Structures are given as structure tokens and as C-alpha cells.
Amino acid sequence: MKITEIHVYQVDLPLAEGRYTWSDGRHVDVFDSTVVELVTDGELRGYGEVCPLGPFYLPAYGAGARAGIGELAHHIIGLDPTNLGQINGVMDTALLGHPYVKSAIDMACWDLLGKSAGKPVCDLLGGRQGESVELYRAISQRPADEMAQNVALYRDQGYRRFQLKVGGDAAADIARIRAASEVLVAGETLVADANTGWLVADAIRVVNAVADLDVYIEQPCISYEHSLTVRRQTRLPFILDENIDGLHALLAAYQDLAMDAINLKISKVGGLTKARLIRDLCVSLQIPMTIEDSWGGDIITSAIAHLAHSTPERFRFSSTDFNSYVTVRNAIGAPQRDNGHMKASSEPGLGVTPDFDNLGEAVAIYRE
Template identity: 20%
Template sequence: MTSAGGRYQWVIVKVETSEPGLYGIGSASNHHQAFTVAAAIEKHMAPFWTGRDVDRIDDIWYATQYRNYRRSDTVLNNALSGLDMALWDIKGKRAGMPVYDLLGGKVRDAVPCYGHADGRTMDEVADGVKSFMDRGFRHVRAQMGGYGGGGMIPPGQGRRVQGGFNGPAFDEEAYVEAIPRLFEHLRVKLGKEVKLIHDVHEHLSPTMAVELARRMEPYRMFFVEDILPPELIQWYRNIKQVTSTPMAMGEIFTNPQEWVPCITERIIDFARHRISTIGGITAGKKVAALCEAFGVRTAWQEGGDNDPVNFAAACHIDLSSSAFGIQEENRWPELVHEMLPGTPKLPDGYAYVNEAPGLGIDINETMARKYPVDAPSGREDGFTVRSIDGSLVRP
């Protein structure tokens, strides 16, 4: 585990083989459960994995899933993802080929990414979007403020319950009014060239989700993400029946029975899984193949808490998949590039991986140990959003 000199809590798996100098690395990072994942690997998974044939990736993947009868939980998937990526890294090194070549070879030369723009005012958001456009990005996610921005009522404001919750509160009706105004402003100020994205973070009730999706139609969204939580997948059928706004979903999926119907019934337009949450490259390549068969595109999830090994793994799938739609960007300070040499770079809105065998990324263990994770960040307990009456807002 390493903090990489910042607020991160990364879990990087290193798999060593009986061949001198041959090893692979993978991402098992889960910022909310980092210590739990690390303990699962060290105490439970490592003894089960030790001594197995590293070439039998699929067999190891399924054996790990089924060994305790119950499967597809978040901690297991994160741990398995770290191993799986490391095994693909090893296989590429043995073959002398990048992982994207093992997956069938490149179908594109680089990976188009989308940037993240936000601000306290609509003009600040527009300036942020324009900044990404000036750097070569053609796709930008636009958010008003922080989590739930556009619908957050400041502490002490609004009609509060006496003696009850008095913190920042989410108002879904205010949100559904504010977000279309933001994108109207962006289109007027920036035109139609930029492809815009917005993340709802599963905050809305089904009725208000349908309303927002319809109101966003005039702004030609590239997609709206996580308008509803995975427990309400069936409502995406209703949304697709009444609106043309593209939908993206999958960031918090862990079980194939969550995403398979979304893809096969074509009720989403983009699959938004995180590779280190669903089981690694082995799972990701199967999701991409399913998407290709049903006309759905991939948009693998990243985010500020994720590590470069996961990003590299996602990019290798992106480079080799015809189902690719877009890749969420991630950027790190120079210290991280030194700690994890080979970290992909995004000089012009595209992610580039090197042509080294395997994932093309390594870890400087001596440097990583200089930045230990000594205690949970507080995010291991998660975070909550509440409405003005104190009730919990999903996810």
C-alpha cells in the first residue's frame, strides 16, 4: 500500500514467478476499503494463489471467484483484479508483447479521453471546459461545484426540521432545474463542437431522473452518467422509451447480473465499469466483447482516487476494442510518474501507453515505501448525502 505522497490509498499487487526477474503488477485499489482489500490479499488470497501456473489466467480467475462459494463482492473483485492484471502483465512480458497485442492488437493509435471541469458558477464551469478544449480535449464532463452541485442547500438554509439535520442538503428539484440551465449556458458560450458529459451520481428519484433526461435533450449530451443507482436498473427501460439522451452506467457494478441485462437489452449506451472493481482485464475484455455484440460502447471509469496501473490496464483494453467509446482521464503529479514509471500521459486529450511488453508500467518499491498508508483516510467509512429532512440520498 502507498499514499504516493498524496491523499491516495493505493493497493498495488506484485506477483513474482519462479523465473528469475519475471514478475507482474496489478491494481487492487479501492480507496474506500483499502485496508480491507490488502488484508484479504495477504491473509486469504495469497496462500490460494501461490504455486499456480501463471499462464492459466481464466482458470485462476474462476477458481478465485468460486473458492468460497459466494462471489462478486467488492473486496474479492478488487483483490482478484490486482492478481489478474499482474498475470496479464507477466504474459505480455513472456511473449515480448504489449497486453493490447495479446488482446488482438491495436484498433486505434491512442485513447481519446474526457476531462473534468467544474466551478462555483456557470461562467467558471465554462472557463474550465474551454481550458480542456484548448488542450485538445474534445470531450469534457461539466459539473456545478462538488458532489451534488446544483442541488445542494447550504447548512442552515431552507426549511429545516427543528432540532434535526442541519448540514448541506440535496434538493433534487433544485438540481433538475439548475443542471439544464448550466448546459444551456455552456452551449451558448462554447457552441456545439465540444462533446459534453454530466455525472448525476445516482442522486435522483426515478421520476425526476426521467424529467432530467428529457430536459437535457436540447444540449446534445455525449452521455449522462449514473442518473439512477444499479438497484433501479429497470427504470432505464422507461428512460430509453421517452428520451434520446445517451445514458452511461456501471461505476459501482460488481456482479455480471447487474451489467449483462443493461447491455443485452440496450438500455444504456455506455458501460462505465472500473476495471479494478469488476475483476481486472479478464472481466473487462469480456464486457467489451459483449458491448460490441450489442452496439453499446465502453467508457471505463477512473477518478481522482484511482492509480495509474488501473488506468494503464483500461487503456490496453481501449486500444484493442472496437466497442470503445471514451476513456475517463486521470492525471498525477511527477512524483507518481517516478514511483510508477510508464504511467500513461495525456498531452493532447489522448492517453498514450508505451510499447514495452506487458502493461508497460512498473513500480519503484523503495520509493513507494517512503509514502506508507498508516491509517484509514476516513473515506473507508464512506460518505453520505442527505435531503433537507435528514433522510439519506442514494447511492
């Protein structure tokens, strides 16, 4: 099997609740998603997706993903997409950095590997673990009382894990965390995710003010060193996200006792191949993970489900179903939320078929 063409699609994914807001007032109303179709010399086609959380969250943006795919296209056309080591090696040589660009291509290769083997990607990533994957719900940054009301709203949809978007004014964030904590019931988990938004002094104010609560603190500051400073001044359980962008970062954080769990985003590390490597190391080191991506639609939700469902349950802190946040479907067959859980498809590959009615015409086609 070899890749003969690469088709690239762009699709807008409007947010169901209108606006998603996180630290420093950053917000997105419509997500810019890129879908990749790998055409082979046989009957099989593979699909991947990358969808940055706007251009001001990580060093990634929608138009950049499409430009980068164009840069890589002629390096991988003619290669065997099921030879994941070769594909990733060629991409890393041809384009230094830019892991998010490579993620959709790698994801499509896994889709083809599963289809060619007649197995779901979940089986190839280690085998299905447990009946389903528990999901968290992100609570967009709003006044404290509204965020607490949204915890109750999403509880009615089956969620038991809630990620509050904080990282703004310290006093307001203390109020947000306390208000949400007051409406929790037994068995629920609360995460205060600052998404790098606090300065060290503000982060220390917050963790000291909520020290009596049962809450996780996630990625308080933009730099690893500043987050580590906060970590060393609180007994609350600690999650690192944006700073964990590869194996070296994970190993350094493990050595420094910098966290109790990590957030593993597929596109942040370069695709399923590298995410699996980090996942397996976390299992060996006994580090729980939230397994997800920066954002996405049905194809990314499916990839998340396969990676999460093949992870031992003990180390799955949570995952998310991005396709429930948006109003446009970009594929058919993706996992759907069921009482706060989802399951990876049992169909070969990722188990999804693109919805070309919503994708429209390809914005770029690359051939031999």
C-alpha cells in the same frame, strides 16, 4: 512459472486540483491506492493496482482491497500466473464477490503474461487498434460558471470530451449542463454524469429541461430500475455505469434497451480478464464503451490504455488518464496525455516499472 511471493504496497495519490467532488457532495482529496507485486520463481515480476473512488462510491475501499488480497494470497501462491482462467477461478471460489480485490491480482497476472510472451498486453487483448486513444476530462462538481470555465481550461490541454459531475440539486444541475453546453465548440462531446445521485423525479426534471441540448445522460439514479424509468422518458443518449457490474447486468440492460453506451471500469468487474469478456460482448452487440476504472495512478492508467487501445475505435466512446489528475507517480513508463489522447506502451507486459521511492516499503508480504 509460479507465484512465490506477493508484496502489497499502499500509496496516497493527492489530487492535483485539490478536491474531486461528485453527486450528493461526496468528495475525495487524496486517493488510497494499493499496488500488488507478484514475485515468481523466475526473474519476472508482475504489477497491478486498485484504487477505489473513496469508500462511498462503489462497495469498495482501500483497506478492504489490502485485506482481501491477504485473504486470497495463500490460495494463489504456487499457481502459474499466466494461467488466467485458473487464477480467476481460484479467486472466485476462495472469495465470493469483492471484484475490486481481485482486479489488481488479475492485472499483475496480465503483466506477467505479456512479459513472458515478450509482447505488450495490448497485443494479447486483441491487437492495437488505431494510433491512439481519445480521452475525456471529468469536471468536478462546482458552481455552473466554474464548471463552464473548466471546460475551456481542459480544452486547452487537448480534451474534446467532457464529463460534468452533476447529481445534486436539480435546478443547479440544469444550470451546470446549460452553462457547459454554451461553451462547447464543434466536435466536442458533453456528458452529464449523475453518478447515481438523482431521485427519479429530479432526474426527469433535468432531462426534460435540457432536452434541446446535445448531451449524454449518465447513470441518473442508484437503482437499475429507476435509471430505466428515466431512460424511457427521454430521447437523449443514455449511458449506464455503476449498474453494469458484470455480464448478467449487461445482458439484462441490452435486452431492456436501457442504454446507448456503457462505462466499463476494470476493477468494478474484477480485472482485465473479465473486462475483456464484457468488452468483446459489447463489440458484438455494437455498444460503445468508456473504458476506464474507478480511479488510480500510473499502473491503472497503463492497464486502461492497453484495454482501450485493443478495442475497435468505433466502439471506444472515451477513456481517461488518471495519472494526470494526481501529483504522485507510482510507476515509470505509463502513458502520458498528448493533446487529449494517450497510447498503450509497446514494451512487454503493461510497460511500467514501479516507482519504489514513492511506494515505500511493502505493507504486507505473503510467501509459501
